Amino acid sequence: MMGEYLLYSSGKLFGGVYDDRFLVKDTKASRAVLSASEIPYDGASEMMLVDIEDRDAVADLVIRMLPELPEPKRRRK
Numbered sequence: 001m002m003g004e005y006l007l008y009s010s011g012k013l014f015g016g017v018y019d020d021r022f023l024v025k026d027t028k029a030s031r032a033v034l035s036a037s038e039i040p041y042d043g044a045s046e047m048m049l050v051d052i053e054d055r056d057a058v059a060d061l062v063i064r065m066l067p068e069l070p071e072p073k074r075r076r077k
Contacts, residue, residue, distance in 0.1 A: 012069045014062055015047065016040065023047035029064040033057075 005017040007024075015024035018040035024030050026037065026048050034048040052058060 009062055010066055011072045012066055013072075014065055014069060015050070018047075022050040024050055024061070024065065025069060027065050027068040029068055030061060033061050 004019075006013060007015045007017070013025070015022065017023075021038060021040070023038060023040050024034070024047060026046055030048040033052070034050060036049040036051060037046040038049050039045075040047055050058060050061075
């Protein structure tokens with residue numbers, strides 16, 4: 001089952017809150033800042049645990065991650 005909240009920026013999924021853990025996708029930018037990885041739920045890929053509390057640093061991390069994330073899929077009409 002998916003986490004409680006999924007987090008998007010510019011239409012791209014970058015992370016979520018899973019069992020009271022803030023996790024972001026594993027990208028080059030997130031690995032440069034974060035060191036711990038966890039599995040959000042059974043069957044999911046590992047994600048990076050956000051263990052920093054500086055909101056400006058977290059916002060900067062998300063901005064640096066966005067170019068590394070895939071474009072959102074177009075919905076069928």
